[in-house]
Amino acid sequence: MSATLSTTGASPTNRMRNSPQAALLAALAFAAEKHKHQRRKGSDSPPFINHAIEVADILARLGGVDDPITLQAGVLHDTLEDTDTTGDELEQHFGAEVRAIVEEVTDNTKLPRAERRAEQESRARKLSERARLVRIADKIANVGSVGRTPPQEWSVERRREYLEWTQRVVEGCRGCSPQLDRLYDACLAESYRLVGEADEASPAS
Numbered sequence: 001m002s003a004t005l006s007t008t009g010a011s012p013t014n015r016m017r018n019s020p021q022a023a024l025l026a027a028l029a030f031a032a033e034k035h036k037h038q039r040r041k042g043s044d045s046p047p048f049i050n051h052a053i054e055v056a057d058i059l060a061r062l063g064g065v066d067d068p069i070t071l072q073a074g075v076l077h078d079t080l081e082d083t084d085t086t087g088d089e090l091e092q093h094f095g096a097e098v099r100a101i102v103e104e105v106t107d108n109t110k111l112p113r114a115e116r117r118a119e120q121e122s123r124a125r126k127l128s129e130r131a132r133l134v135r136i137a138d139k140i141a142n143v144g145s146v147g148r149t150p151p152q153e154w155s156v157e158r159r160r161e162y163l164e165w166t167q168r169v170v171e172g173c174r175g176c177s178p179q180l181d182r183l184y185d186a187c188l189a190e191s192y193r194l195v196g197e198a199d200e201a202s203p204a205s
Contacts, residue, residue: 027075064177124171135169156199
């Protein structure tokens with residue numbers, strides 16, 4: 001996907017402010033501020049913003065996505081779910097399109113985990129193309145983490161169950177990016193391999 005922002009009649013300052021690069025950097029700065037006190041659940045407890053950057057990197061560098069709206073949404077995809085950010089705030093800073101994508105990939109945190117996961121599965125095929133891209137990139141990042149650096153309290157069984165669930169979600173998102181589809185498949189296979197090795201190395205095996 002690609003998009004060209006109109007700069008007709010704009011001053012140099014406005015062109016810089018409205019450029020895709022500036023828009024993405026603004027999203028990164030916003031997400032970094034919102035997630036600044038948060039860390040991921042992995043065994044290495046990385047800063048939460050690392051995940052937002054990884055999702056955008058997967059979209060752009062590995063998935064070939066150059067649409068600035070999608071890339072901004074990739075950076076911001078967890079802000080509604082995991083911070084005090086509101087939809088109105090996102091729209092004020094980044095526009096209605098970015099807000100809509102982030103809202104599409106935001107879980108209802110009032111639901112129990114099992115219901116949230118079931119809802120992600122059922123909604124996957126109904127997502128817009130941009131939201132499907134963000135969802136696949138997010139799952140690629142998460143699957144990689146579950147394979148390499150899972151939360152310390154996660155058992156092998158829970159890791160496998162998570163990987164199986166992502167397969168069901170991603171199945172509904174396929175078709176909008178062959179590159180991301182292939183990347184997910186490769187990442188999933190590698191994570192299953194790592195989980196299998198962990199199972200073999202466990203004292204109970």
